[in-house]
Amino acid sequence: MRPFWLQQALDQEQDTLCPPLSADIRCDVCIVGGGYTGLWTALMIKEQAPQLEVVLIEADICGAGASGRNGGCALSWSAKYFTLERLFGAAEAVRLVRESERSIAAIGDYCAANGIYCDYRMDGTLYTASNAAQLGGTDAVIAALARQGINSFERLALEQVQQRAGSARHLEGWFSPAAATVQPGRLVRGLRRVALQRGVRIYEGTAMTSLEHGAPVQVRTAHATVRADRVVLGINAWMARAFQQFERSVAIVSSDMVITEPCPELLDKIGLDTGISVLDSRIFVHYYHNTSDGRLMLGKGGNTFAYGGRMLPVFDQPSPYQPLLCQTLNDFFPALAEVPIAASWNGPSDRSVTGLPFFGRLDGQGNVFYGFGYSGSGVGPCHMGGQILSSLALGLDNPWTRSGLVKGPLGQFPPEPIRYLGSLLVRDAIRRKERAEDRGMRPRRLDVRLARYAAAAGKADKG
Template sequence: MPMRPFWLAQALEADTSAPCVPLAQDTDADVCIVGGGYTGLWTAVMLKQQDPGLDVLLIEADVCGAGASGRNGGCALSWSAKYFTLERLFGVEEAVRLVKESEHSIQAIGAFCEQYGVDADYRLDGTLYTATNRAQCGATDSVIAALERNGINSFSKRPVADVQRMAGSSKHLEGWFSPAAASVQPGKLVRGLRRVALQLGVRMHENTAMTGLEEGRPAVIRTPHGRIRAKRVVLAMNAWMARAFPQFERSVAIVSSDMLITEPRPELLKTIGLTTGVTVLDSRIFVHYYHNTPDGRIMLGKGGNTFAYGGRMLPVFDQPSPYAGLLQKSLAQFFPAFAQVPVAATWNGPSDRSVTGLPFFGQMSASGNVFYGFGYSGSGVGPCHMGGQILSSLVLGLDNPWTRSPLVNGPLGYFPPEPIRYLGSLLVRNAIRRKERAEDHGRRPRHLDVRLAKFAAAAGKADKG
């Protein structure tokens, strides 16, 4: 059995429910959902909420939450920081709508937890976008100005002293605060979604991998011990889509986000002032992100470390982070008082990074009944709720702003073929590291490194939740 990352291990320990038995025979369903993470479970829940009589069956290759949904950073963020990308791709009207909807989804996750009694450590305490060196200062100004022009700005610039107090660290040199963000324990959220889906009547089989898909009406999903004949299919496999379906192999790059979490030190958190669930992100391209936990820990992560050749799921994605030393160094720099606090766990996982930094959705069958969505690019906690709205609307054949959105037009760009993609990813990653190291030390980075870094910067902040 692979190592369970900290969040999921903690959630499974608290979850007394029995695993859903693997599929052992042929069966029929109105809708078959492949994937038991946020996207698949939100879709299942929303389908049953809108049409309780619909026969929805969900299969998961491992246990629900074993993928990105049980191991992310727990930062539920809006798409405000992605406004320029949204406007460039979709125009002002749709960009404004999507920013508003992304903020609504964060509120809706909290309302869901309250309605169904899901204890996911949900805290609507906002987010801080900060600068941690002089080169980063002002990096957020232009996007805030654009949000303000369009009447959708939730950010306010705070005095440096307030930023350092709220963030618990003197490393921050400036900061913008928005109340429209939350932190969660991601494993508890995904296991709560699983419980609610079962309560609503979703049929579920864990430890049941899809081994093949035969398109048609009905579509047939093959598994090791049974076939599912389904009128409609939702593929909610995220990073695993690129390996399962060759047409998507170049639509995402698989890259790790690496995290650590400390042992509980609630009194020390009070001393440094990090006493709310605020999520904090610096202005790097591969950002540092952190928040505390209700039991007194600090979780800190950093994206953009391990790149997978050809979209493969590397063994390292199910192991402690190989960048533990780097994470501990960052922890000590942000929080000198925590430098000697033991680390409870480190982990990492595969993130499906799209060309634009945005997820994409669509229909991939000649029969018109197979739907998909992935490419959350390391920022899926909030947007997966939007993904559930999109996919449930597509499945039900609705005509609404979600099914009319250009988000449902499939991939919005492709990476070069291998080995160019892999070598190019490493080239850009290493240039970003050199650029940001120079900036941290107050030096001007090399012109070539700045140019190479722009390939990643075009898609916005990466890998944070």
Template sequence: MRPFWLQQALDQEEAAPCAPLAGDSRCDVCIVGGGYTGLWTALMLKEQQPTLDILLIEADTCGAGASGRNGGCALSWSAKYFTLERLFGVQEAVRLVRESEQSIRAIGDYCTAHGIDADYRLDGTLYTATNSAQVGATDRVIAALERQGVNSFQRLPLAQVQRLAGSHKHLEGWFSPAAATVQPGKLVRGLRRVALQRGIRIHEQTAMTGLQQGRQSQVQTAHGTVHADRVVLALNAWMARAFPQFERSVAIVSSDMIITEPYPQLLEQMGLSTGISVLDSRIFVHYYHNTPDGRLMLGKGGNTFAYGGKMLPVFDQPSPYEPLLRRSLGEFFPALADARIAATWNGPSDRSVTGLPFFGRLQGEGQVFYGFGYSGSGVGPCHMGGQILSSLVLGLDNAWTRSPLVNGPLGYFPPEPIRYLGSLMVRNAIRRKEQAEDHGRRPRRLDVHLARFAAAAGKADKG
């Protein structure tokens, strides 16, 4: 099964698949993974050193992973400010918030410059409250951003919030113009097209089966070996499966999405006439936005947890949480309660302990580099990931290579089965807590206590 975004993008392009690798090959840089991280890294390397011979391999087709099945919300790290400050200090936290906002704009500029029709709309985002317990949840981080001179949010009058969000379910809202929405599949396929035009060699249907490090690394595949001076591992959620040393550095959890058939006139009547994204203040947030052809996409994170970081078959199937998503759709938009659903899907998100990605050298030395752990919010940050990885590959001394983000995993989850059982226990406690709050009841003390574990692990960050 292809997720909706990727299938729509494939249906609208005429490009032929890239042939699988057959036989041995030699290159300067081998990139493993054809999603946002791998493609941005390849393109940025080419921009800085056009003579580099870059070869990219992808196990499926470019965009088949998270890059072609996410919610399409390009968000900054503003809401993660407290986590950034706690881990890295004020100066780096401020820099990363600014860079995350710049990456969102840079993606749009790149699409314009290279003719990538990714439905990019720089229309901002709304962070809202949908029950009384959520009211005020964003105030502290907004105040901190304001103190550091990096606040892009403003509180809007309730009537304006409900009009922009297209729903009366929202009780308050903060708006930031520093956010965009995209059609994720079109974006990743557009990056693939530009990469091919730049002379980057791409082999799809070519999975890495082994890696030997050395002065010249060897990336092994089923039908050939790539000999490369430098290697970039851009596997994201698949990284923990390929390299057991990272198994405890991320938890694999699904984000599930639903999208309607086109209802352009109805959405216009509801007030959903722009590309604004809307996120509530739950721990596992609801997020939604419309599309230029008049569809409504709604998603929710924190559903299926994978034991031991395994890629479950359900990740390539329609969402098993369709009834939950349909109910949420009807609660936000009563007029869409009986809307025809075009598709549901889900996919694995590599959730790090901090909610932030991390980068580094494999085994701390050599010329094999990695970056993953985007925690379900990679559309914008993968552009930063490309800057980090390309800088590491080129051996540059800059703010990216000096960033503490390149210090590898910043924390570890407990071993199995503790991680899996604990994740389910915390997830279910969060559900009970938020259900009680939705109905105006005080949640059980134990559920509140267990929910704090998710917040401590960075799960309370939005986007």
């Protein structure tokens, strides 16, 4: 059984099979990875240069990775403004925030124009405080956005916050209309369908086993080789295992989710009658939204850490944190206490040091490009990633190819076992700190100090 979103999409799908690659082929561009990054890149290349022969290979089926199992929250980079400004300067930070908002709207427009029915709802997002210690946590970034003339948030009265969020647990809130929710499995499978219609040749069940630089580049698989003038690597969390130079560029950590059986009357009663997403101000945030068929999805990041960037079996199993997630759901929504849980799942997220994705040319080559490190927030930014990678593959000179995002990883995590042990130490300190804050108690100083390491690694950014 696949994760809930992807299985739901597959159950409703009547689409073309894409068998594995069985014979050597030649193409202009080979894309490795059939998630949002790879598919958006393929579609944007075809849009700008329809004459090019584009091949996409995917180890499993399109959407089997994070694209088919994420929380479905398409968020902008507004909350990441301070990180963007520190890394790239104010002008580029402003541009990237604006582009991130444009991407969210562009995804909806593309789905509408191409018949992708993925429950896209641009009903905005609500950033909240769910305990007293979180109060005011968003004020500074909102003020900075306002100074730059790019603030889309408004502070809501407490009654409005609790009404829109459907829960009295929230103590303050800022609302932005520049956000959407989607059924992520339907989105990725819809992009796959359109890519096939545009002439992209897709081979599922075809893992890259090695890559050999040259002109052409040779992408080897179990049974055949793809020879391509240019290659785009969009395998995200799997990059750290495929290419040793990136082993310390990301930390692989799970995001875990539960979803209820349909309960539309109850959701309407508590006020969750739109596609708004709600995120609190924890370091590893709680996030939730309803679905068009009357379910409630709730998730939380920062749970299972992988040693050495390995893909653990647990990432393809029901979430081991389901009891904790169910307790949180009941705390936020007592009225839903008797609603059964339909499914739980989790998956690997590639957390970068900055909390932002990065892009570049593999080994300094001019014809192999990569992008990953979305850090648990890829639904909207992967559309930006497609613009970056398609521009690189097409040899364009534009603001995307000149961006600081295209300088490769901007920092490294410590080597193993320090990274793994340190991650567990910090994670557990964060849990103790936030558990104390939920109870109205002062956390231990050591836990507060350790939690700052997560903030320094970009994990305090929302979304």
